[in-house]
Every structure is written in C-alpha cells, then in structure tokens.
Amino acid sequence: MMVDPEILMRLLPMHARLNPTGHILQAGPTLTKLSEGRRLVGCRFLEVFEICRPRAIKSMEALLATPGRKLHMRLRDRRRTQLKGFAVPDGSGGAVLDLSFGISVVDAVRDYGLTSTDFSPTxxxxxxxxxxxxxxxxxxxxxxxxxxxxxxxxxxxxxxFTDTLTGLRNRRACDHVLDRRLRNREPFALMQVDLDFFKQVNDSLGHAAGDHVLRQVAGIMLNEVRQIDTVARVGGDEFLIVLDGITDHAILSSIARRLIERIESPIPYEGEECRISASIGIAINRGDQARDSLCQQTDLALYASKRGGRGRHQFYNRTAIGAPGLPRDPSLTAGHPEEG
The missing domain is CATH 1.20.5 (Single alpha-helices involved in coiled-coils or other helix-helix interfaces)
Incomplete structure (x- = not known):
C-alpha cells in the first residue's frame, strides 16, 4: 500500500521515493535544497548518491535485497556531503529512502543554510x-x-599612564619608558623642560589660563618631536622628553632651540596674552646608567640653565656642572648654552 506523497513530504523532509527502475519519483524539500538547483526527479538514485557501504549496492535490485540495512552514502556534488540512509520497499517494486546527516549535521547546516524547518519535528x-x-x-x-x-x-x-589635563604621558609612563630603554641599554637623550614665569600667569589670569597654557605647550612639544619619542608632564609646569636614538649635541640643540622659541611666543587667552619661556636641561644615555642618576643629571643641567638667565638649554657635563649651589664653569657662557 502506497503512502500518501504529501504525508511523506511532511514527515520525512529528507526522503527520496524510488520507482522499480531506481529513478527518483519524489524528493523531500530538504533533499531538494541540498541539490542546489539540480532537478532530482527523473534521475537514477545512483547518479545522485554514491553508496559507500555496503559497497555491493550498485543497482535497485541490490538496494531492495538489503531491507533495513543502514546505508553510508554521499552526494555526488562539489561538497561531497555525507549522509546516512535507510531504504524500505514500498510494496510496488519501488522503495522509500529516508536520509539524515548523522554527525555531519553541523557542517550541513552551515553549508546549506538549513534551519529547524528542514528536519522532521521529532x-x-x-x-x-x-x-x-x-x-x-x-x-x-x-x-x-x-x-x-x-x-x-x-x-x-x-x-x-596619561596626564588628564594635557593628554601627555605622566611620570609613571615616563618612568616605564626610561626603565625599558635603560634596561636594553638603548642610546637616547632625556630633556627636562621647566616653564619660566608660569606662576605669574596663574597669579594674574587665574588657573584656567594656566591650564590653557599647559595644553598649548603640550601641543608644541608633540609637534616638535617624533611619534616614537615620549613627552610627559611630570609636575605642575615640568615636562620630560625622551628622544629615542638621538645623542648628537647639534641635533638636540636644534630641537631645544625650536621648543624655546615656540614656547616664548605669546599665547592668547580671552583677549589677554600669556607670556612664558622655557629652560631645558639635557642628559644623554650612552650605556649602563640608572634612572635616578640620569634624571639627576637633567635636573642639574636644568638648574644651570635657570642660573644662566632662563629661556635657554644646557647639556649635563660632569666637569662643568656640579651640585646645586655651586658656580657654573666660566666656559659655559650664556651665549653658548649648547656647549659642554
């Protein structure tokens, strides 16, 4: 007795109904989706499926001779999708072939875009x-x-690691950079920049003006150095600049002079002009050195710049710059701050 084709379509979305010659008379909706546009009705089932086990099944007669035997097969398509099958004779010389994906279901769902509606509800x-x-x-x-x-x-x-007012690195970040450079014994220069006359800006125009000046100075410093260099605000009006790989005095002097020149330009604020300058101390790391020692050298060089009249830069030189309070070497004149 034949089963109603409509019932087969609803209960077995991955079935194929075969006639006695092995041609497909009906294909379930999910099996049709797997064909990706290929017409299945009218094709011999062995043209659509490759039966891997049992290998003896090469005809419709062989299929009908193994009722109830689980079939291992795959589609003859570009994906070679693996399937499991079960054939039941229909009593009229044909058969109904019920199919499933087995453990390859996840791949099939991904490859064919299947959903729960493509499978039997149970x-x-x-x-x-x-x-x-x-x-x-x-x-x-x-x-x-x-x-x-x-x-x-x-x-x-x-x-x-960021100074909230200026967006520059802070002291913690700068210490981290210095420790890494010193640990790797990388050559670099350290500049300590201190703003001259900054207190007068705060006293005369207020702290909002002072904050504005600090942000403008931060922008100047970032514009005058490279992206690989580090600019940090480490105090109220104190900055440190780590210049990677630069140890040449002439290059460092050029950078320092440009910084001082730009910082000395009047900074407008609400109709007023904020006038400051900058003093810079420079130390160079060429080998094994501790962070505290290097920072002390820039501090001494900065002190020498301040004593020399401000608005200038000074390199650290052990023979020329002593401890704070000691006179500067007479050879370090105010007109040649880059020497020594």
Missing part, C-alpha cells in the same frame, strides 16, 4: 541544532564580554 537533530545554537550564542557572548573587558583594561591602563 528528529533528534533538532535538539542538536538547539544545542549548537546555544553554544554558538554562549561563545559569541563570551567573545563580546572578553572584548569589552579587554577594552576596559586597555582604557584603564591608558588612563593610568
């Missing part, structure tokens, strides 16, 4: 699809959470 595959979907959703949620946590961590680290 198929355990539906439960597997729900589990896979839930796992995928959980993994996506986990990835999203990890990205947010990583972003929050990076943002927190960035805030910890």
């Amino acid at each position: 198929d355990l595959t539906i439960e597997m699809l729900y589990l896979v979907e839930a796992k995928s959703a959980a993994m996506e949620a986990s990835r999203t959470l990890n990205k947010r946590l990583e972003g929050a961590k990076i943002a927190a680290e960035e805030r910890a």
Whole structure:
C-alpha cells in the first residue's frame, strides 16, 4: 500500500521515493535544497548518491535485497556531503529512502543554510541544532564580554599612564619608558623642560589660563618631536622628553632651540596674552646608567640653565656642572648654552 506523497513530504523532509527502475519519483524539500538547483526527479538514485557501504549496492535490485540495512552514502556534488540512509520497499517494486546527516549535521547546516524547518519535528537533530545554537550564542557572548573587558583594561591602563589635563604621558609612563630603554641599554637623550614665569600667569589670569597654557605647550612639544619619542608632564609646569636614538649635541640643540622659541611666543587667552619661556636641561644615555642618576643629571643641567638667565638649554657635563649651589664653569657662557 502506497503512502500518501504529501504525508511523506511532511514527515520525512529528507526522503527520496524510488520507482522499480531506481529513478527518483519524489524528493523531500530538504533533499531538494541540498541539490542546489539540480532537478532530482527523473534521475537514477545512483547518479545522485554514491553508496559507500555496503559497497555491493550498485543497482535497485541490490538496494531492495538489503531491507533495513543502514546505508553510508554521499552526494555526488562539489561538497561531497555525507549522509546516512535507510531504504524500505514500498510494496510496488519501488522503495522509500529516508536520509539524515548523522554527525555531519553541523557542517550541513552551515553549508546549506538549513534551519529547524528542514528536519522532521521529532528528529533528534533538532535538539542538536538547539544545542549548537546555544553554544554558538554562549561563545559569541563570551567573545563580546572578553572584548569589552579587554577594552576596559586597555582604557584603564591608558588612563593610568596619561596626564588628564594635557593628554601627555605622566611620570609613571615616563618612568616605564626610561626603565625599558635603560634596561636594553638603548642610546637616547632625556630633556627636562621647566616653564619660566608660569606662576605669574596663574597669579594674574587665574588657573584656567594656566591650564590653557599647559595644553598649548603640550601641543608644541608633540609637534616638535617624533611619534616614537615620549613627552610627559611630570609636575605642575615640568615636562620630560625622551628622544629615542638621538645623542648628537647639534641635533638636540636644534630641537631645544625650536621648543624655546615656540614656547616664548605669546599665547592668547580671552583677549589677554600669556607670556612664558622655557629652560631645558639635557642628559644623554650612552650605556649602563640608572634612572635616578640620569634624571639627576637633567635636573642639574636644568638648574644651570635657570642660573644662566632662563629661556635657554644646557647639556649635563660632569666637569662643568656640579651640585646645586655651586658656580657654573666660566666656559659655559650664556651665549653658548649648547656647549659642554
């Protein structure tokens, strides 16, 4: 007795109904979707399916001779999709072939864009699809959470190393850079920049004007150095600049002079002009040196610049610059701050 074709279509979405010659009379909707536009009705089932086990099945007669035997097959298409099958004689010389994906269902869902409607409502595959979907959703949620946590961590680290007023690096960040450079014995120069007459700006125009000046000075410093260099605000009006790989006095003097010249230009603020200058001390690292020692050298050189009249730069020189309070070497004249 033949089963109503409509019932087969609803209950077995991956079936193929075969006539006695082995030609496909009807294909379920999911099997049709797998054909990707190829017309299945009228084709011999062995032209559509390659039966891998049992290997003896090469004809319709052989298929009917093994009722109830599980079949291992694959589609003869570009994906070579693997299937499991089960053939039942229909009593009229033909057969109904019910198919499933087995463990390859996840790949099939991905490759063919299948949904729960492509399977029988009672198929355990539906439960597997729900589990896979839930796992995928959980993994996506986990990835999203990890990205947010990583972003929050990076943002927190960035805030910890950033001066909030100017956007420059802070002392903690600068110490980190210096320690790494010194540990690797990399050549570099360290500039300590102190703003002259900055207190007068705060006293006369207020702290808002002072903050404006600091932000403008920060922009000047960033414009005058390279991206690989580090500019940090380490105090109220004190800055450190780490210049990677630069140890030549002439180059460093040129950078220092440009900084001083630009900082000395009047800075407008609400109809007023803020006038400051800058004193700079420079120390050069060429080998094994401690951070505190290097910073002390720039501090001594900066002190010499201040004593020399401000608005100038001075290199650290052990023979020329002593401890604070000691007179400068007469050879270090105010007109040649780059010497020594």
